Amino acid sequence: MSTNFTIAFLIGFPFIAAIALLILKTDTARDIIVKVAAALTAAASVCLVVQEYSSGGQYIDVQGEAIGTLMMIIEIALAVLTIVLGFIYKKPLAVILAAIQTPLFVWFELSKGHAITVQHAMYVDRLSLIMVLIIGIIGSLICVYAIGYMKDFQAHQKKGVPDRRPYFFFMMFIFLSAMFGIVLSNNLVWMFFFWEITTLCSFFLIGYNGLFHKKENEDKIATRNAFRQLIMNLLGGLGFVIAIIILGSVYGTLELSTMLTIGTMGYSVLAPTIFLAFAGIVKAAQMPFNSWLLGAMVAPTPTSALLHSSTMVKAGVFLIIKLSPLLGMNISGIMVMMVGGITFVMASFAAISQTNAKRVLAYSTIANLGLITACGGVGTAEAVWAGIMLIIFHAVTKSLLFLCVGTAEHHIGSRDIEDMDGLFEKMPRLAAFMLIGIAGMFLAPFGMLISKWATMVSFVDSRNIILILIICFGSAATAFYWTKWMGKLAAVMAKRENVEKTVHGSEWFSQTTLVVLTILTCLGFPFVSKGIVVPFLEGIFGSVDKLALSVNNMIIMCIMVAVIVLLFAFFFGRTNKRIVPIYMGGVNEGDDLSFVGSMEQREEVSLRNWYMNGYFGEFKMNVIGVVSTSAVIVITIGMVVGSMMMGGM
Amino acid sequence: MLIIIISVIAYLIIGPLLGGLLAGIDRKITAHMQGRVGPPVLQPFYDFFKLTEKEDITVNKVQDFYVMCFLIFVIVTGCFFFAGESLLLVIFTLTLASVFLIVAAFSSNSPYAQIGAERELLQMMAYEPMVLIAAIGFYMCTGSFQVSQIMMGTKFPLPYLAGIFIGFIFILTIKFRKSPFDLSMSHHAHQELVKGLTTEFSGKTMAMIEIAHWYENIFLLGIVFLFFANGTAWGAVLGIVVCLLTYFLEVFIDNSFARMKWQVAINSAWIVALVLGGVNMFVLLFA
Amino acid sequence: MSYVTKSPWIIHYDGSSCNGCDIEVLACLTPMYDVERFGIINCGNPKHADVFLITGSVNEQNKDVVKQIYEQMPEPKVVVAVGICACNGGIFKECYNIMGGVDTVIPVDCYVPGCAARPEAIIDGVVKGLGVLAEKRARMDAAATAEDIAGKPEPEISVGAPEGTEEAKEADVNE
Secondary structure, eight states: OOHHHHHHHHHHHHHHHHHHHHHOOSHHHHHHHHHHHHHHHHHHHHHHHHHHTTOSEEEEOOOOHHHHHHHHHHHHHHHHHHHHHHHHTTOHHHHHHHHHHHHHHHHHHHHTGGGSOOSOSEEEEHHHHHHHHIIIIIHHHHHHHHHHHHHHHHHHSOTTOOOOHHHHHHHHHHHHHHHHHHHHBOBHHHHHHHHHHHHHHHHHHHGGGTTTOOGGGOOHHHHHHHHHHHHHHHHHHHHHHHHHHHIIIIIOOOBHHHHHHHHHTTOOOHHHHHHHHHHHHHHTTOTTSTHHHHHGGGSOHHHHHIIIIISHHHHHHHHHHHHGGGOSSSHHHHHHHHHHHHHHHHHHHHHHTOOBHHHHHHHHHHHHHHHHHHHHHHOOHHHHHHHHHHHHHHHHHHHHHHHHHHHHHHHHSOOBGGGGTTHHHHSHHHHHHHHHHHHHHHOTTSHHHHHHHHHHHHHHHHTOHHHHHHHHHHHHHHHHHHHHHHHHHHOOOSSOOOOGGGSOHHHHHHHHHHHHHHHHHHHHHHHHIIIIIHHHHHHHHSOOOOOSSOHHHHHHHHHHHHHHHHHHHHHTTOOOOEEOOOOOSSEEOSSSSEEEOTTSOEEEOOOOOOOOHHHHOHHHHHHHHHHHHHHHHHHHHHHHHHHHHTSOO | OHHHHHHHHHHHHHHHHHHHHHHHHHHHHHHHHTTOOOOOTTHHHHHHHHHHHSOOEESSSSHHHHHHHHHHHHHHHHHHHHTTOBHHHHHHHHHHHHHHHHHHHHHTTOHHHHHHHHHHHHHHHHHHHHHHHHHHHHHHHHSOOBHHHHHHOSSOHHHHTHHHHHHHHHHHHHHTTOTTSOOSOOSSSSOBTTBGGGTTOOHHHHHHHHHHHHHHHHHHHHHHHHTTOOSSHHHHHHHHHHHHHHHHHHHHHHHHOOOOOHHHHHHHHHHHIIIIIHHHHHHHHHO | OOOGGGSOEEEEEEOSOOSHHHHHHHHHHSTTTOGGGGTOEEOOOGGGOSEEEEESOEETTTHHHHHHHHHHSOSSOEEEEESHHHHHOGGGTTOTTEEESGGGTSOOSEEEOOTTOOHHHHHHHHHHHHHHHHHHHHHHHHHHHHHHHHOOOOOOOOOOOOTTSHHHHTOOOOO
16 A cells, blocks of 8 residues: 555545535444544554655655645635625624635636646655644544543533534544645645635634524624634634745745755745744744634534644644744744744743633643744754654643543533542542643653753753743743642542543543553653654754753653552552541541531631732733734734845845 | 762762751751750651651541652652752652642642642742753753763853852752741741641651651752862862851741741742843853 | 650640640740750641640530540650649639530640649650650550551541531541
8 A cells, every 4th residue: 555545545534534424413323433434544644654654755746736726616615605604793804814815825826826836745754744643543532532522512502402513523524634634735735725624624613602503502602712713813824825925926836845945955935934934823822823722612622632732733833843944043933932932931821820621721732832833943953853742742641631621521510620629539530540641741751841851951052041031930830730730630538429430431442542642652752752753853954963852861751650650550549547537727527528617617628729810810921922922923024024025035 | 880879879878867967957056046955966867766656647548659759759859960860850850759749738638738738839830940040050051961060070160150059049948948938838846827738747758758858958959069069179178068058048047037928939039030040041151 | 766755746735725824835945945955846736746735624615626636646645734724624613614624535644733834844744744655655566566466457447526416427538
């Protein structure tokens, strides 16, 4: 089976599965199709890795006249749909942006674009392979999880709300298809097409409860947030189009690989780079465009897990990492670095003051994407190694956390961290999974810490003081908000009824697999580094003198993971000591939950975490972040456009 | 290789002895500052053994496991340090150990333990930037994060890292749990919200915490020593003298100040890290 | 060799006293009497304490508190009743709300009379209490060795709920 076939399968098969899911509306049919499709997609992803693992980069030529025309027709149709929806829901910005972006693009295609020959439409290299694995395996796991989750979701809906799950799963699989398209494309026009498809999938999925509903069933917040996502990403898409136009008109090519070659040979490709980086920044929800991701949390949890933490937003940083040889100490690099860094620190601070679990996860996602962005901006081999590691570990761990929060929400009825009191007793396995997930996000020896360590070293080597200070303060804040959540989950409270039994098998399956993957990636990352990432970096940067982490350090981390796993396996919860009541502000009533207060009244103990709104209030952090990043973007893009106008570039 | 093994074993055995002795000297000096006689210098050891002799009680089945992990990883941190490993690895492992302690306090679901845990977490957030900046400062000055390289380097670090040194001493007050920043638990007679973080710990568990603090203090003083390490004997002697002086300074600060609010702790620690650390690093870029 | 007597940590609780004895207890910690030279620390947390210093007598409202503090202390532990009110109720003995001295609710090992008890007497009482502490520790050791030979019994599950409350009746806090 050739690579070409695998690639065609990866892009085409989820599309077919999507259509099937739209047509077959019974639960049983859906269960089977999703599971089979997920398994086949995952298998195909692994297959592609096996096929292409040893090659540095493989170009695939696809004779694409017909495909190009088809894409253009679909683009126009989608633009029309967007404009119509914009009119119906009274969102003028959506109408305006769609009306600018698509005609501009079509004009370019029909006039100059035609003339440019594209030699290699698709490209597979090791970075694409990593992304393919993430999309194929994690994406499939999330779709499987969604089977169980959406059953509960539908059951919780008001009476009279139609069952639109076929449409939901249709969107999820179209999305998978489009993501494969993005990471495997070399022709920027094609990549743009898939990029816009993901924007629209996200739009429809966020608006799941809002769009196309009868007035009385419509969740207005969902509609509003869906449009916010659409508008911001249309703006990013506009940036993408401008980049394509500049690249096509001035440099005569539409291929990303050619652009990279021109750039690394020493010619300036500042303008297309900065606009593509801008598109990546918007997609990755960096400040000032972070509000769409926060708004997207109203979507059903599988959407949040798939699109808004492990995959779609990763497309944004994927593009930035792809551009990293062109970044570094030039204007576009500085823009990317500073936007990423400021976003990281401001989002980490803002996360401290959030009580809604999904918002904490959203801010954490934005912060980590900021780190990856900044790594791409720094543009050294060390930094990109760190960035790729961050992508891998973040995708695995964050999706685990989202899935756990989704399940918890359905069983305790709340997304608020403060309502997760006693989760260790109510849902022990879920609490344990969440603890592993949270530990995996910031604690040594797990993956994210390793990546953050590497990021720190690469920032120090980049000699950018602001970035160094940012990562020191941001890491401190990160440890704070994760540990207090861990503490909440670890609290042992007596007499709580176990409500775990009603969790669906599909949910357990996905979560367990992700937990196993979390631990395996921590144990196996030196091999991934040596086998895939370092060869990739050598291909891009020529040679890799040193990595941020020495082999010694990597081995120590792996041993520590093993030690922790063994400690828990053998010693956790085993003790024969006498149990005594805890110390309270009065006579403990015996159950550790209430005590006799000063007026002989029974007082219940209620413990709340610190949120420090005065210091880390969301509004303040957002204002600082949005203002500073907007300034950076406006200034840098302004400088590039200015120099373009004046002739030189 | 042999040196590494010897240092680690020396740390494992002599570390707690030295740490306990320093704790005893601390109490003696404190007593004399207050016009008292104070306990015998070996008192911390008596406390430790007494704690091990107490009955085993606990409030739930998991708390003591977490504390055991805390102790293990504090020792591992110290071993990494004395084996000459990367400073960043040392810092991250210490964070892991602290998180175990904090989760242990949270797990009891006790109000006093939880307040202590939140404050401990805040303290961790307060000192972490400065500690990371210190490690980065060493890297910028000597070119390596490895403690072994820094120890053998011929450059005398202190003049290049003056600002960072002062900042590090500042946050040592937090790490040694001395007033004004002993928010989460205090070794002294004055209690803070019962016993803060350690309210629900007892007997052997409490003993584990005591010995963990001794191990931690020793390698923290080791980091202070690093500021003077330049591979010569006089550097080493100066380092040890400064370590002792630093410890005495901390005892002095402890007795001079009352406990402050958490806002003061985090404000001052972060401002110190930003200003002293930031300026020092900026200077190092051009030095 | 037992270290319990070399490092006795106290928890001080005021029952229904007039605070006279409390002030004397705190005076022991001052430089004038300096009990820290015996290793004594006022730790304020029953789980860390060896010696339970009670002043004042026991009434209906605080009897459960006294019992809980006593139960949250790990063995070996001694109780020192400081002041005549703690010994047998003192001048308040006939009051309608006073149950009597501390020994009406928990076993007392050492009585320090006085109104208020003087610091010297308190220190003397604590030292005598330490003797009892050493004995208890020795007995604990002996019992532990006997257990090792005979096989460990089931650990005792103690909840300390106030008597008569619902929770005490259905207490099964521990798994």
